Amino acid sequence: MNITTRMRNLFRIKTNRALDRFDDPRESLDDSYDRQVDLLAQLRRGLADVTTARKRIELQGQELGARYDRLGDQAQEAMDQGREDLARTALERRSGLEQEITALRGQFDSLQRQEANLLENERRMTARVAAFRTQKETLKASYTASAAQVKANESVAGLSGDLNGVGRSIDQAKDKVLQMQARAAATDELIARGVVQDHTASPDEDLDHMLAKGRSATDIERQLAAMREQRKRGAVTGGSGWLGIGREPSGESQPTT
Structure with missing residues (x-):
């Protein structure tokens, strides 16, 4: 694999990674989940505001109801005292207060219905967000496992593609080893024949080598002469086994039995 191919593969890998991050469905799922959580939070804040308003009207209604009852008691007490004028005043105020309480009760009922609707919507949305979260995590896990499998397969495919280059490297190394072994054998032979001088040997080693060859000859x-002599005498040597190998012949004939 040349440098151009490696650079092209590296560029393709980086580009694919950038596109994968851009099109990663896990990020889209997280964004959708975050938006739903934000909507649920807004719904809960609205529910809290409505509940607060209903509670404020409820307290105001309780206060007006207490005043309504007190005006009734005051009108009764004025009548007991023979003060009809005071009783009429108390009843007039009580009548005006009754209209205010009626309007306030209408607002309270409306807020109570709105609160009930928001509570139901909050319950449904909470369940929907929880279900979406479970589905989201399942999809993300499946996508992560699939992406890991794809990367593993791509790694195996890339490795199998590089095996051809590895095989060629091994073959080249074997050829070089064989060439070096042949060269070493050739130089040994040339040194033995005296064609090439071994500079690591002693100055007179070539003479020792030639003398050794002469001694061997x-x-x-000598061994051939001894065998001819034994053949003439008809004697057979033996019996000494390996102990007799390399020893000088005695020259004496062994008695026959």
Whole structure:
């Protein structure tokens, strides 16, 4: 694999990673979940505001109801005292207060219905967000596992593609080893034949080598002469086994039995 191919593969990998991040469905799922959570939070804040308003009207209604009852008691007490004028005043105020309480009760009922609707919507949305969260995590886990499998397969495919280059490297290394071994054998042979001088050897080693070859030839001639002499005498040597190998012949004939 040349440098151009490697650069092209690296660029493709980086581009694919950037596109994967851009099109990653896990991020889209998280964004959708975050938007739903924000909407649920807004719904809960609205519910809290309505509940607060209803509670404020309820307290105001309780206060007006207490005043309504007190005006009734005052009108009764004025009548007991023979003060009809005071009783009429108390009843007039009580009548005006009754209209105010009626209007306030209408607002209270409206807020109570709105609160009930918001509570139901909050319950449904909470369940929907919880279900979406479970589905989101399941999809994200499946996508992560699939992405890991794809990367593993791509790694295996890339490795199998590189095996051809590895095989070629091994073959080249084997060829170089064989060439070096052949060269070493050739130089050994040339040194042995004296064509190439071994600079690591002693100055007179070549003479020792030639003398050793002469001694070997002389020893072979001696052994041949001994075998001719034994053949003439008809004697057979043996019996000494390996202990007799390399020893000088005694020259004495062994008695026959």
